[in-house]
Amino acid sequence: MGFVELKNVCKRYDKTNKNAVTDFNLSIKEKEFIAFVGPSGCGKSTTLRMIAGFEEITGGELYIDGKKMNEIKPMDRGISMVFQNYALYPHMSVEKNISYGLKNMKVPADEIRKKVDWAIQVLGLEEYRNRKPKNLSGGQRQRVALGRAIVKDSKLFLMDEPLSNLDAKLRVSMRNEISKLHRTLGSTTIYVTHDQVEAMTMADRIVIMKDGVIQQTGAPMELYEHPVNKFVAGFIGSPQMNFYPVKLEGRAISFAGGGKVNLPEGIAEKLSPRKELIMGIRGEDIKFDGQNMELYGADKQSATIENTEIMGNENNLYFSFGGITTVARVSKYEVSEIGDTVEFVMVPHKMHFFDPETEETIAL
Ligand SMILES: Nc1ncnc2c1ncn2[C@@H]1O[C@H](COP(=O)(O)OP(=O)(O)OP(=O)(O)O)[C@@H](O)[C@H]1O
Ligand SMILES: [Mg+2]
Secondary structure: OOOEEEEEEEEOOOOOOOOOEEEEEEEEOOOOEEEEEOOOOOOHHHHHHHHHOOOOOOEEEEEEOOEEOOOOOHHHOOEEEEOOOOOOOOOOOHHHHHHHHHHHOOOOHHHHHHHHHHHHHHOOOHHHOOOOHHHOOHHHHHHHHHHHHHOOOOOEEEEEOOOOOOOHHHHHHHHHHHHHHHHHHOOEEEEEOOOHHHHHHHOOEEEEEEOOEEEEEEOHHHHHHOOOEHHHHHHOOOOOOEEEEEEEEOOEEEEOOOOEEEOOOOHHHHHOOOOEEEEEEOHHHEEOOHHHHHHHHHHOEEEEEEEEEEOOOEEEEEEEEOOEEEEEEEEOOOOOOOOOEEEEEEOHHHOEEEOOOOOEEOOO
16 A cells, blocks of 8 residues: 555535546555646645645545545644645744744754754745744745745645745746755655646656546656647647647548658558547657758658747747647757748657547557
8 A cells, every 4th residue: 555545535515516526546655756737726736635634535535654544633644734825823933933833743942943944044034034924025935834844754745836936946946945855854745736847847756637537647757758648748748749630541641731741650550440630749859950851851841930939948939730830849059030931840750649539649
């Protein structure tokens, strides 16, 4: 049995006619860092709050460290939680807010001091140590909330969008701090975010949800390379995967507007007898360079650049192809101007195919 075990966990809120979470099954190993991702309203916070004990479990079972937890009070579950809507004690300073939980747990004063100093330093709160929450920015308050959680030696950390109020730079540095912290403390962590970059960079495994249902669970690159359906393919990765309605014609696929690509050996057999498909390809698998043009030149396409995003380290090129606005990611040395006609190839063995009805991935 895993350290945290959810078996067919369901949640139906009172006075609603639909589950917020349905048949959630997950086994989390000790020390694992798990991220729950998915769009707003998909049930991430609800699931986390059921694990914490702040929300009643309507159906199914929850085990932590081998003990059934359904009826156990939050404070007896041995967890630390950072809430999405954290509330700090308004009349207490930053330092007191962070140390309060430890005082309650009767931790010796010198140990409290050490832990609080460490948390304040890690979170970059030295300057604000004696300030009250009302005199802090949203991001600073969020760090205090994080500080309260990390000073406790819990075996299970639950974090609900703990970085959502931070500016971009601080987010990146805190992302690193939380990862480091996780390696140091070794606490099993469940981290909720709607930001797939956070999930990709921090988690050992990602659980991706939609409408209260797990779509896929796996290591970040597993989800990136082998999404089980179009939803996962579109959610993981930025810019989003390009999707085209295509027709299978013998050993080739054809696009609206006339483009055609020959498929590698054996692929067409796996796609047939379907005639219509959805093809997905990531921006980085659309190539403009000489080497790839030579390799796949038999199937080269052309388009007119409609927009460019110069990112500094790389560029995104936008153009219309197969009736779809396509985005290609190219190196910073491959610059194009709006209005340029460009030639490109789509790397055939990097294509993903989905059933147009079920939107499930077709195994190749
Ligand atoms: N107390 C409640 N009563 C009724 N419905 C609720 C309640 N809390 C949440 N819901 C509903 O349950 C669903 C899941 O909500 P939840 O807060 O878990 O989503 P989430 O994935 O955390 O979204 P977000 O990214 O916006 O925080 C939503 O449809 C929401 O409206
Ligand atoms: Mg939420």
